[in-house]
Amino acid sequence: MSSQANKNKVKDHEQPTEHTLRLAELPWFESILAKLKQAYNDERLAHGLIICAPKGSGKQAFARSFIKSILCQKSSATFTDFCSQCKSCLLFEAASFPDYHQLERLTDNKGKQKQSIGIEQIRQLTDKLADTAQLSGWRVALITSVSDLTTASFNALLKTLEEPGDKTLLVLLADNLQSVPATIRSRCQLVLPKLNNQSLLNWLEQQTEITDQKQLQLSLQHCYHAPLLAKQYLLNGGFDIRLKLNQLGDALLLNQINPQIFLEQVPAELSIDQIILWMTDYLLEVEKAILSRSGNQHYMQLNPKLPIQLYHKLTDYLRAQSAGSNLQPKLQLQSILIQWYEAGRKIIQLSTR
Numbered sequence: 001m002s003s004q005a006n007k008n009k010v011k012d013h014e015q016p017t018e019h020t021l022r023l024a025e026l027p028w029f030e031s032i033l034a035k036l037k038q039a040y041n042d043e044r045l046a047h048g049l050i051i052c053a054p055k056g057s058g059k060q061a062f063a064r065s066f067i068k069s070i071l072c073q074k075s076s077a078t079f080t081d082f083c084s085q086c087k088s089c090l091l092f093e094a095a096s097f098p099d100y101h102q103l104e105r106l107t108d109n110k111g112k113q114k115q116s117i118g119i120e121q122i123r124q125l126t127d128k129l130a131d132t133a134q135l136s137g138w139r140v141a142l143i144t145s146v147s148d149l150t151t152a153s154f155n156a157l158l159k160t161l162e163e164p165g166d167k168t169l170l171v172l173l174a175d176n177l178q179s180v181p182a183t184i185r186s187r188c189q190l191v192l193p194k195l196n197n198q199s200l201l202n203w204l205e206q207q208t209e210i211t212d213q214k215q216l217q218l219s220l221q222h223c224y225h226a227p228l229l230a231k232q233y234l235l236n237g238g239f240d241i242r243l244k245l246n247q248l249g250d251a252l253l254l255n256q257i258n259p260q261i262f263l264e265q266v267p268a269e270l271s272i273d274q275i276i277l278w279m280t281d282y283l284l285e286v287e288k289a290i291l292s293r294s295g296n297q298h299y300m301q302l303n304p305k306l307p308i309q310l311y312h313k314l315t316d317y318l319r320a321q322s323a324g325s326n327l328q329p330k331l332q333l334q335s336i337l338i339q340w341y342e343a344g345r346k347i348i349q350l351s352t353r
């Protein structure tokens with residue numbers, strides 16, 4: 001694929017809603033941003049940054065805004081938030097900035113996204129980073145998901161991190177650090193947003209106009225403390241849907257409904273995969289309730305290992321599915337629902353004997 005085609009590919013994957021955010025709209029990055037600005041002004045910005053945060057925390061928006069600000073002509077002496085008006089900003093917005101490279105998985109000729117970012121893509125990238133800069137002097141690359149890199153791809157990146165050119169910046173985005181080899185980690189600065197304080201709840205309240213603190217707190221938990229995800233979740237009624245599903249899960253355990261009625265009563269907009277994801281969370285919550293001896297009394301009469309066994313069955317299925325297996329999602333879900341219903345039946349029969 002030619003580099004022009006690559007560039008177009010990159011553009012296709014952009015999600016404008018996330019990318020138009022300004023740095024100030026992501027306050028959980030505020031303290032780390034202050035440190036990065038200082039390092040930039042002191043000319044000691046690390047050559048490699050790993051931004052690690054869950055999906056829906058705005059890390060890609062932050063990375064792009066930060067990079068756009070560095071490339072902005074107003075930042076030539078001291079760091080200034082991007083202006084959106086200079087030549088650099090306009091080129092960046094049009095995905096035509098010649099010294100900025102955004103790397104993601106390519107799509108094959110059948111339109112299917114490849115499983116990983118291959119070594120060839122990394123080699124092309126490191127060559128470009130080694131070239132003389134065409135504009136502001138900075139050469140920057142953003143790799144939007146490090147978990148897509150293969151071992152060979154990581155090794156190909158190492159050289160750039162070990163012998164970086166002047167004004168070269170490599171930004172890697174990671175949902176978690178497990179996917180990043182120690183050799184890469186040790187050569188990069190880790191960028192972690194603050195995702196667990198009261199200010200996040202205040203932000204969420206302001207954004208959604210929902211004042212119920214318990215609801216805000218639970219929504220954050222349900223969304224792995226990813227603020228943008230939690231905002232969407234609340235605004236799209238995700239919290240209420242989850243409550244409804246939890247009630248259905250409990251009703252199934254109490255044999256008030258059977259698996260077929262469960263599936264009929266699930267909100268119609270949910271896909272089977274979404275229900276499976278909910279079910280994994282629900283089973284973990286039940287397990288937690290058993291361990292802390294709180295919650296629905298029927299949970300305490302269950303075989304304490306059952307929720308986690310069913311949870312593992314579902315996560316095994318999800319793993320197989322992402323590896324491309326042809327397992328039928330509905331059959332997988334039905335099998336778990338039946339086991340949940342049967343477990344409840346045992347409890348009820350024992351308690352009425």
Ligand SMILES: [Zn+2]
Binds near residue numbers: 089
């Ligand atoms: Zn600008």
